[in-house]
Structures are given as C-alpha cells and as structure tokens.
Amino acid sequence: MYRVIVVDDDVAVLEFLEKLIPWQEIGFELTGAFTNAFDAIDHCGTAIPDLIVTDIGMPEMDGLELIRKLRSEAQATQFVILSCHDEFHYAQQAVKLGVQDYILKETLSVESIMGIAEQTKSKIDDSLRHRHEMEKLTDQAQKSKAVRKEKWFRNLMLNPVTEDGSMMEQLREYGLNPNLGHYIPVLWRIHSFNAAINRYEKEDIVKFIVENAAEELLCEEPDVVFFSYSAQEFCLIYAFKKDLASNPYDKLVRVSRMLQQAFSKYLKLEFSAIVGETAANGAEIRRQLPDLLSNADQFFYFDEPKIVRSKEIPPITNQEDLFMHYFEYSERLNRLLLEENRNVEQVVDSFIQFIKSRRFQPSNVKQMVWKLALDMQLKLIFSQEYAKEKAQQSIERMLNVNEIRNWLLQFMKEAVLRAEQISKKSKKTEIVDAQKYVMLHLDRKITLEEVADRLHLNPSYFSRLFKKETGENFIEFVTRMKMEKAKALIGESGNTVEKVAWMLGYDNKSYFIKVFKQHFGASPSQFA
Template sequence: MYKVMLVDDDYPALEFLSEMVEWDSLGLQLQSTHENGLSALENAQLDMPDILITDIGMPKMDGIQLTQKLKEKNPNLQVVILSCHNEFKYAQKAIKLNVQDYILKETLDPDDLSSMLLTYKERLDNEQKRKLNDVKMKNQLKKNEEFAKSNFLREIIYHSNRSQDWYGEHHNLGFHLKRANYMPILCVMDNYLSAKQLYTSVDTLQFVAQNVINEIIEETNSNIIYMSFEENKSFILYPVQQTLKENNYENAQVMLKKIQYSFSKYLNISVSFLIGEYVTIKELKGELKSLLSSNHQRFYMDTGSITRKLDYTETNKEDLFSWYDEASMELRNLIFEQDLNSIRPTISKWTQFIKEKEFSLESVKEWFLKLLLELKVKMQALQYFQSSFNVEALHQEILYIDNLHELKEWIINYFHSLINIKTEVTDQSKHKEIMDACVYVTKNIEKKLCLDEVASHLFLNPSYFSRLFKKEMKKTFVEYVTSVKIERAKELLDQTTEPIGKICERLGYDNQSYFIKLFKNHLGCTPSDYRRSKA
C-alpha cells in the first residue's frame, strides 16, 4: 500500500482532506499530516512517502523547498501542490520540479483529487513493475553469464585442447582470459547438505553465493575471474603479478577472508578455499583438474580453511577395519542405552582418530557406511522400528559428503534421529519388557545367558517371561539368543582374524564342537568355510 503525506499550515484544510478522501478504498495509506515543511522533512527522513500533497506558503519551510528536498531522495515521488497563489512563477517552479499537479485551493474538489491519486497509484504500480522486470532481466542475464562461464570451465577441464583459442573465444561473455599467469583457487561450501536446507532451492543458493563472490571480486580487482562449476564448488582465477613488491598469495588471502566474512554474515554459510600453483594459460587445465582431484586433502581440511594444495603420493596403509569391532560395540550401545549426551563425544572421538591417522577417503566412508547399515539391520532384527533412512538414501548421502567434519555432523544427527525414534517406539510398546530383554541379550552377547537370569533382570516370573517372549518374538528365548550369537560370530569372522576357538569362547560357548554344529545348522556351513567364502 502506497503512503501519502499531507502538509498544510491551514489546519482546517488538513482536517478536510484527511476526512473527505477515502484513502483505504483508493488503496492508499495516509501516513502523516504536518503543519509545516520542516516537520514533514524530518518525518520523511525516517519514513519516505510515495505521494506528497503540500501547500506552498508555510512557516519554516515552504512547499517548493520541501518538494525539492524530497525529490532528491525519491525522484519518483508523486507531488500535488495546493496553493492560494495563482501566479505563474509558482506554477513554473512546480513544473521544474516535475510536480504532477498544481491545484488552487479555491477550486479543489475531493473527487477530482481522488481521481488524481488513482492515476498516481497506477503510475507507481507501473514503475514498480518496470523495476521488478529490470531486476528479473538483470538476474537472468547474470544467470546466463554464469551458466556460460560454467560450461566454458567444463570445456577447459574435460574437453578442450585448444588453449591458444581461449583468449577471444568467450570475450563476449563478460570475462577475458589474458596472456598471463593465474593462481586458480577452488571454492567449496562447507556442510553443503545443511546449507541447502537454508534456501528454497539449489539455484537460489548458487545465485546468492555467486553474487556475494562477484561483488567482492569487483571491489578487489576487475581482472579476477570467477566461474561456478558444481553445486558446492566453484573456481576463482587470480591473476599473478610478477613483481617483487606483490605477494600474490597474501593478497588473495585478504580477498578470500572477505568472502568468508560475507558468507558467514549474510548467508550463514562457511566456505573453504584450496589454492593451486601459479600456471600459464596452457597449464591451467592440468591445475584445475589437480585441484578437483585433491579429495584426500579436502576431506581432512577444517571448515573455513584457506590453504595451499598439497601433493599426496600415498595415504595411511593401516587397516581401518581392524578397529571396526570396537567402534561397532560403542555405537550400538549408544542406541541401546538411549544415551543422547554421549553421541557427540563418541562420534568425535572416532573422527578425531581417523583424522590423526588420515585413512583414505574411500575406506572411511566404507567404514562408516558399514557401521550404520549393520546398526540399522540390528535395530530391525530387534523389532524396534523400520528406520526412516533406506539403504539407498543412506549410501547416497554418505557418498555425497566430501569433508570429515561434515560427515561427523551428519552421523551425529543420524544417531539423534535413531535414538528419538527408538525412544518413541519403546514408550508406545505394549511389552517394553521384551524389548528390554533383547537389549540385555545384545549387550551381554559374549556371556553365557539363560532365561532365568534375564527374567530376574526384568523382575518377571521365568514361566511368564518365556510365554510372553515366544508370543512377541515368534521364537523361544533360547532360539533368539542362539540367532543373535551366530550373527555376532559372523561379525567376528568378517572383521577379525581371531581363531574359531577364540570366537567360540568370546560368545560364551565352552564346547567348540557344539558351537560349530550350531553355526552349521543356521548357515549351512562351518565357521571356517564361512570365513574362506568372505576372503
């Protein structure tokens, strides 16, 4: 709704216009009324009107001076001059100020004024539409330019071998590769999965990010080139100054810190930068590909980093899976004990261990994915719930994450969701005792377990507990314990090199032959055959 300001030192005139014009029906808001120009000007400093209706002759500041000052602040201000003066010089001044109408008070008709105001409202509407269209057109042009740059970048990296033609080939796209050395910089949005949730679409996020970076680049050096590449990755080509006075790396750092500050302040997003080597145009393709393939370094970079690219010839050859069994038990207990307070410290402990050892990116993702999938199967086997995370979605999300800190936060959120769902289902269960019994079995799987012991733990009569368990689980308590122990035996056979006899002891069996017989009855093969088939 457009705002109207009334200014006249004749109070009856102010009152007359305030009451006689039906502002709401015209789609206008009577913002304020004033008895002199100075008061109106002071108010407009805080709340600029869209339409001004003012007398000419007033104390402190007349209507012509008021119009002039407000027009300086808002050239599109619609103005009606009300006056008792019929002299040409006043009308001439009003015309010079591009005043829409000059009306004598003695001939003023409220209906005529209402018609004028509707005309002004239509003009303002049209101007607003024009500005909106201009903004849309500029934004579309920017998007087209960024799209062209992105395509050009892919051509450089994946297709083109014609570096000598790059200089003029895309000159009309608004960026110009000169015959100079560049320092390519890979820009990566940290915690991208979370960042996407802050915006209505990926396109919106990319557009605002591009605007922030381009604005700072324009302030820094017009020869710097920015090109988007993927959803969360883009490149800056920083021109190298070959002089002793210039420290290109430090100068680039200053600009990158400004970008980080703006991302944090305006977008609430962290961004990291990986800086490449100085290269010529002909060497640019190779260095861009090298930055993109620096997955190992980027995986272990802290959020908000600005660092030079390192060459990793090899990664830690230790077997991360030798710690799998220990981690699996710790994470499983988090769920069983519904220990929300221990989630972050436990996950942080393991991710810090991984960071210190710098295992390969692929092995870390495979390790965590196996842990989470195994946990999901365990929870379903215990009949707790059907997790809202399906296997394919879990696999895709973990594969998409390319930073250890982001992976840690994602896993922490995942565990919070699991525990919250488990707590809700447990609270709603008619036979919470059976779920508690299953948890007790799983947590004490490496001990000898008997029905009386578990019934006592639950403060239940053994006979009643036995009947209730079979009714709920569709198998006897002994059958259930055996199936859980066999599953645990499979894990130990898969993840450790312990001999069969040791695994038998760990699961609470005194007789190895009996254990082998149980295993074969369940799986159709002996523990040794099972291990060989998985080798």
Template structure:
C-alpha cells in the first residue's frame, strides 16, 4: 500500500501531541512526516518536502492557517488540507472550504475519531489522483513508443536505399518537425554503450535503450534545429537542418545539441554514447547516402572514444581475422595460467584490451575470440575435473551479442574472467569440499551484482536455512555471510586496483546501495581504504 505524507500544524502543543499519538496514521495509509507549533517552520518544511496532506489550525501567530495553505498551494496545487477551527473562527473556516480545503473540524471536543473518516476520504481521492496520473504517464509513454516506431520504420526505409523520391524523404522529415528546404542537411549517427552495472540498474537493455531514446528525443525536439530518428533500441540518427552560414556557426549549433545530449545521457541514464558526424550537404540524396554509409560502417566505431563527437574520418580499418586467431593457442595457455590461484587475471585482461586497441581487429572477430576462450576453459575443466560450467554457452553468447563497444567488452571480461578466476581458486583450495558448499559458492559468484541472502541460497539448494547455515560454518570455518562479503571485497579490491571503475561504480556493481556501508566493509576485510588499494600493485 502506498503511504502518503501528512504534516500537523498547531500552536497548541497538547493538540499536536494528542493527534500525533491518537490517530492511527499508518493503518489509514499515511506517514506523519512532521508536527509543527511554528507555522513558519511548517511552511519551510512544506516547500522543501511537498507533503500530500496538511492539517492546520487557523488562528496562529505570524501566519494563519489560510495563509499557510495558500502559500503551499502556490508550489503544490494537489495539496489536500484540513482546517482545525475554534467557534469564533467559523467564518474563516467557511472561507477556507471555498478555497479548496477538504474539511474542517472544531477544536472544542476534538477527537481522533473525527479525523479518521476524513482521512479515509482523502486517501481515496489521493489514490484516484495517483491512478489517473499513472494512466496519463502510461498514455504518454505509449504515444512516445508509437512515435518512435513510426520514425524507426522510416529510418529502415531510408537505410535500405528504397526511398527513390527525394521529395518523399523531405516531406517525412518535415512531418517529424524538421524543415530542410534551403538548409544544409547533416546526419549524425549514435549508439549507446553501457557497462553491466548500468544494464542491471535498468533490468534489461530494452528499458535502458528506451530511456536513452526518450532523452535524445526530448533534447533534439527542443533544439528546433534537428530531429531524432531511431534505427533500433540504442542506435539511431540525429538529423540537422542547418542555416547556410559560416562553418563555425553551423559547428556551434551541432556541438551545442550533441554535447547536451551526451551530458544528459551520462547524467540520467548513467550510460555513454558514441557519436559520429556525417557530411553537410544541400541535397537530400547525398545526405541519405551518407547516413547509409554511416550505419553500414557502425562496427568501425567499436574502438572510438565514447562521449566525444567524432567525424566520419574516424572510421577505422581492421586487421585480418587470421592474425588474431593465429595466437589463440598462446592466449588460451596464458589465460589458464592467469586463472590459477596465484595468477594475475586483471593484468592479463588489461594487456589484451591494450593490444586490441592498438591492433584493431574486427569487433565480431574479437568477440568470437574472447567467447571461445571462456567456453574452452570451462570445457577443459569439465573434461579433466568433472566441474560444471559456471556460465552456460547460451548465456555467454547472449551477453556477447549485446556488446557494441570496447568499453563494454572490457567490462564483460572483468566480470566473467574475474568470476572464473575466483572459481578456479575455490576449486583448487577446496577439492574435498561437499557439493552443497561448492554449489553455494558458485551461486554467489554468479550473482555478484546483488546481495545474496542465506535463505535464497538454501532454497536454491533445497535445504533448510538453519541446516544450511550450520553446514556451511562446519565445512568452511566461516559463516555464509562472512564468505559472501569476503568474496565481494576481494572482487572489489581487484577491480579498484586495476582501475576498472570508481569506488561508487564498484560498490553499485557489487549490489551495495550505500557507499558508506561498502567502505566500512572494505576497510574491515582489507585493512585499508580503497584509495590505498588503488596505489597498490598486483
């Protein structure tokens, strides 16, 4: 049940104490956010926190109840209010009712029971308003999704080269709000890149992509000089119609819109976007061909720096696929060594990322290469030691299919190869451990992005929670919570030391909502702060 906030205001302390204690606020669906004997303090609090309901006396020093209601309603029209009045102030109470006050009560013989039916009615009105607001928001989102689908259909036509009539293309852009006649046309391609923690925050990639598209749509629409055409979730174009002025003025218009877009995506979606400018032209056909070329070479932006406005000259050529796979045997051997208990998996990952950036192999070749390394290592462990796959082949293929940028690949390698390194250490150190403990540890490793409770793991293993708790302590010498926390802190130290995220990002990636709690645990388990870790060498 949703809880609504309410504040009490009365210069009589006995009345405040009585109503605060006697009214069953929570049972009625309300949270008593504050009680004030000073109306000026109540006004300041109300302007800062926007309560849903105000219950106030009329006759008070400095500010009377009617003035208090009027002042708060200036910034919160939906505020619902109840007046507490004395007999001599009845005329004021009538005036307040006309101004939209929900009800009034006489102070003489006032009881908490009198407030209950009034609060129940207010609760019903608030529920109805909330329902209407949710429905209105849903309709707005449906409208936006429909508009994006229409634009996406046109973009698909455009990129397929099936639009032969330039007038049709110009008319469609005009319909979407962009007048290109007599102006320079410029397509700018973009694609979203986000690390695993940001994807988890939005639950799935479609929601993240829709959020980014919504941000792009709003900024571009308000610019008055461009229109947003989505190609697919997380990928699309910003089309500019620039006045025929100096190149510097045109560049200023484009930069203002695109860098505002980049900043907003970073701030509100916690993601990055790679953007590439096409070429300016007065002719629709040339602009369309440029957009087709920009999209056709999208894989060539794999190594471009995100959150920077690049031009089409940044399209990169790739090395031959055979050049990378010629080193596969050596790479597999070095990975096996890096995954040993005394190995340096973070150094192995960093070395490979730097090599990929320098030699620039085709993204699909790189993804296939890393995918094969992860699968083959698990397959070897299964064949030699009868160990289960930590990550299914289908799961790894699905994750790799979503990767569009080298930063996302780096994140994937840190998470997946890092998890395999921890599993390898556990397997080596606990060869004689019971199967239930092994499965429990594997479960923790596979869900490092959130806090895993003992009861959840016990249910997963089909064990009683109390029995599992005693078993884990007996077999390992530490409690399950101690183990789960220790493993997370080990992973945190590895990531922070390797520079794979800020302290905020690492704490969120490991499922900690509050940074202060994460820092407390980190120091408890490592003996020092994350700043010290970052200076350590591995």
C-alpha cells in the first residue's frame, strides 16, 4: 500500500481530504494531514510519502516552495496541487516542478480526487516496475562482471602465463590505473573458517558477504582492486606512483587494518593478510601471486590474525615425516579412552605443542589428526559415535593449529565420556577390565591365566564368563585386537613386518605372518 499526505491551511478542505476520501479503497494509506508546509517537511524527514496533495496558497511557505524543498529528497514522489487561482503562471510553475495534476478547489470532489489518485497509483506502479527491471538488469550485469572477474583471477593464480599487455588491460577494466606504474599484491585468508561456517552455515554465504563487504569498504579507495578467489581467500592489488614523499606500504597497511577491523566488528570474521613486494609490471605481479597463496599456509601457526609482509615470516620448510610419530601419539590418546582419563587437555596440548615446535606442513597435520580420530573410531571397542564424513570435512577446513587443538580436545572429551558410559552399561565389570588390560598391553604376550589372576578369578570360570559375555573366547579377542593394530601399524611409513611383529609381542616373524593371513586372508605385505 502506498503512503499519502495532505497539506492545506483551510481546515474544512483538510477535513474533506482526510475523512471523505476512501484512500484505502484505492490503495493508499493516509499517514499525515497538515495545516502548514513546515510540519509536512518534518514528517517527510522520517517517511517519504508516495503522493502529496498540497494547497498552493499557504502563508509563510506556499505549495510550490514546499515541492521545491522536497523534490531532491522525494524524487519518486508524485504531487497534486489544489488551488483557488486559475492562473497560467501557477500552472506553468507546477509543470516545471513535475506536478502530477492541478485541481481548482471549486471543482474539488470525491470523484475527482479518487480519479487523480488512481492515475497517480498507476504511474507509481509503472515507475516501480521500471525501477525493479533496471535494478534487476544492473544486478545481473554486476554479477556477470564479478563472475568474469573471479574466473580471470583464478586462472591467473593457477596458470600465470597471461601476456603482460593483456593482463594490464584486464586490470584497467577492473578499476586499476596502470599508469601509476607500480603495484603491491596482498593475499587475505580467513583465520578460522569453521567458525565462519558455524556462523553463516554455508561457504557460498561466507564468500558472498565477504565479497560485498570488501567491495563496499573499498569504494573510496580508487587505487585498490579486490579479487575474490575462494570462500577462504581473496586478494587486493594496490597501484601507486613511486615517489620519495610517501611510503606505499603505509597506505596499504592502513587500508588493510580498516578492512580487518570492519570484518571483525560487523561480520564477526577474522582475517590475516600477507603483503607482497613492489611489482613494476604484470609479470612481477604474476610471479608473486602463487607464492603468496602458498605462503599463506604460514598463517596456520598464527595464534591470532595478523597483517605481515611476506619477507617477515619464515617459510614452512620442515619435510620430516610426521607419521613417524603416529604410533606414539596414537597410544597416548588411546590410553585416555581405555583408562577413562579425564586429563585430556594435557595430552592434547602436548601433541599440539609438538606440532607447533616442529612446524610441520599443515596438510600433514590435518591428515594425522584425521587418522588419529579415525583409528579410535574404528579400532577401539570404546570408540565414540561420530559422523566420519562430517569430522573429515571439518578438519580439512581448519586453517590454523588452534582450530585443530580445539576440535581434537572436544573430540577426545566426548570419546572419554562415551567410554565411561559403555563401562557403566556393562553387567560384568570383570569383562570390561579384562578388555582394557588387553588394549593397554598389546605390545607383549598376554595369557588367559595372567588376566584371570589379575582379576582374582579362576581361569576356567573367567574363560567361560568371557565367552558368554562377548561371544568370542579370550584368545580370539586378544588375537583380533593385535591383528587390527598390526594392520594399522603396517600402513605406517617406516614400519617393516618384522618391526610390527616385535611391537605386538611376537618373537617369531613367520608365526606372526601366519596369524595375520588367517585373520585377514592376505599377507601383511599386501597392506603395506
């Protein structure tokens, strides 16, 4: 429904317009009736009406002056003038001001006002339809340009072989002035991507709001161009003219801090930025871009979002095989479950501190954490119920080591709690204790008599009880646990069959291979 106000110093006319015209029947809501132009202007300051019906001859400010005052703020508003004067110069001024109609008060009637109101409504409808169509076309054009811009930039990052002239022409098209002659690229990466997904639910939404916010924030920075790369990263290219009077990095840091603070305050998203070096042409920009993307992996070890120059942070050069340490940390985490140890934080933090001190490749860290979690889910009888695909996706999205730490800590707390719940549900605590004992001593020979003695039970009674409660005899259980562990260890880098046999308490390699074949129907070497 459209809004209408009426203005007339003649109270009788005002009451006629206010009370006798069925505005709602013709699609209007009467939001105000005023006896002077000043009150009408005050009202329009809070809500611009779609139609204003005003007297022309009012004291202090007449109707024509009222229209002049409002025209700049109410460009889409339609005006109808009421007048006692049938004079040409009044009508002429009204036409110049774009007035919809000019009515003599002596001809004023409900029908005439309704007829004009309906014509005005039709005109507003047409104007709105036209505006919506134009906005739709503009939006489509902007989206098309944004898609082309992102596609071009992604191709540049992945295949940096564009000719210099062609590249500079594209940068000009996207708003960068190539005549300035010097450029600095900046690569941005979100600090905690899982936090962003938790807040906005989907990657596309995160990407959309970041793109729109960045474009809006940079609209007053004519020499800085934004390029979207993914939901996690975007890039800025800053153009400047080299002189001794100013330092381009000072301005770039100012712009970067402005973006960083705005993203944090309004979007609740934290970003880090790595600032490249000065480039004198397109070829030098191209050479830097893939390196900046690769160097952004160094953000993985940042405790908090930062803005740094590429030459200020050491590269991740550790090529050590992280999985050489897998067995050690797998055992530590598994013991937390088996012993129902609530001191999870200490063990997790010890692992994270080890990762930080050695600065392993982030992709290897994430793979290691996923394998540790998966091992507990698949191999341990007390594993928690966890959605594997969701866990893997969550780990893969992690962009800093503190995200890894928080996720693993929560995972282990839930796992320990789950282990406790399973233990409490068991009718025979002796069986639970026996299973725990086996899992904690897979590195040596375990006999039925040894465990029975530990539980203060007769070996024959213990054997029958174990079979009754679990559906398998005790030796079968021990062998199954050792073989499952053997399969995991054989897949680890640097573990030979002989070494794995020794790690699981088998003195005879041939016997170990025989047992392994019986259990899996294949030799250990096929799992290496």
